[in-house]
Amino acid sequence: MLRREISAILSREVKEPLAQFVTITSVRMSKDLKHAKVYYTALQDDAGLKDVAAALKRSAGFIQRIIGSRMQLRSVPHLRFEYDTSLRDAARMEELLRRIDAGSSDEES
Numbered sequence: 001m002l003r004r005e006i007s008a009i010l011s012r013e014v015k016e017p018l019a020q021f022v023t024i025t026s027v028r029m030s031k032d033l034k035h036a037k038v039y040y041t042a043l044q045d046d047a048g049l050k051d052v053a054a055a056l057k058r059s060a061g062f063i064q065r066i067i068g069s070r071m072q073l074r075s076v077p078h079l080r081f082e083y084d085t086s087l088r089d090a091a092r093m094e095e096l097l098r099r100i101d102a103g104s105s106d107e108e109s
Contacts, residue, residue, distance in 0.1 A: 003027045005071060006038060006079075009063050016055040018042075025084045029077060036077035039084035049083060056081040 007024045014020060021042060028037045042052045060079045068076040 002029075002036065002067070002071075002077075003038075005067060006063060009066050010059070013066065014059045014062065016059050018044075018048075018052045018055040019059050022052060022056065025086070033073075034075055034077055036079050038079050038081045040081055041084050041087055053081065053083065 003024050003026060006027065010019050010022055010024070022040045023042070024038060024040050026039045028039070029035070038056075040052075040056065042049060044052055060081065064076050064079055067073070
């Protein structure tokens with residue numbers, strides 16, 4: 001629910017151009033529900049990701065205020081954005097497995 005709301009706010013209401021092209025992959029709440037790690041991906045190179053991270057950090061307070069006004073929450077969680085490396089890691093693993101498989105195919109021939 002929170003992931004969907006943050007995604008909608010980013011795409012429709014945040015004025016930061018770089019933040020609008022971010023995909024929220026998951027949100028992890030602390031046990032006391034006062035903090036949320038918001039994991040995201042973006043189609044940027046490493047230098048561009050730093051700019052995206054800065055844009056999200058600047059937008060966090062605005063997003064929190066909107067969440068507070070729209071959602072029935074006891075307290076609005078403090079948002080901390082973190083780049084989700086799982087997609088990049090999975091692609092790297094797949095490439096390594098492909099190389100291993102290609103190497104074993106060459107040895108069998």
